[in-house]
Amino acid sequence: MPRSTPPARLRALMLLLLLGLTAACSGTGTPGAADDREAASTGTATTTTGSADVAAELSALFARLSPESAGAADCFGAALSADLGDEELREAGLLDGAGSAAAQMPSLDRGPAGSWVDAWFGCVDFVSVVGRAQAKATRGLDEAGFRDCLRDALDDEExxxxxxDGLAGDAGSESVRRLGQAQATCADRHS
Incomplete structure (x- = not known):
């Protein structure tokens, strides 16, 4: 077995940790992401209920889970709070009854998971985050080559x-399997 291809169980665990504990996007972001980033950086973003505190709480949660910049965390908080109302955020377990961010990342249903990913992908380059994580796990990885390979292997929707699927706890899905396989293949090619 090539040194950069971990056993399937370890690869799945690495993927779940990556998906559950970091945040990112595949290059261009989602429509409106630039507006969200601009709103976050200028402090003009509002939530569906107008509570800047909710966006700040979500930014804090994101910052605890991700090594990305404060600007990315602010962008994420503004984008997610604009997409989900306070009650939806509470029902998802992202906010407690007092409106504070969850202490840990909860398991999410598909609806909130989709909103999380849209905010995540709109604010951070997912492939770059995967590349940094893979570079830490694979000695001698050509990170730029790995990122290019992953972008060639999977499109934004994949x-x-x-x-x-990863955030919704569906680690056995075809899309998660394809991502894990693409990661392993690209790591092999670029290490």
Whole structure:
């Protein structure tokens, strides 16, 4: 077995940790992402209920889960709070009854998982995050080559589908399997 291809169970665990504990996008972002980033950076973003505190709480949750910049966390908080109302965020377990962010990342249903991924992919380059994580796990990885390979292997919708499935706890889905296989193949080619 090539040194950069972990056993299937370990690869699945790495993918779940990556999907559950980091945040990102596949290059161009989603429609409106630039507007969300601009709103977050200028402080003009609002939530569906107008509560800037909710966006700040979601930003704090994102920052705890992701090594990305404060700007990315602010973008994420603004985007997610604009997509989901306070009650939806509470029902998903992302906010508690007092409106504070969850202490840990909850398991998400598909609807909130999709909103999370849309905010995530709109604010951070998912493939770059996967590349950094793979570079830490694979000695000698050509990170730029790995990223290009992964972008060639999976389109934006396939990456989004894998991220939603991972956050929704469907680690056995075809999209998660394809992402894991693409990661392993690209790591082999570029290490």
């Amino acid at each position: 990456l989004r589908s894998a991220a939603v």
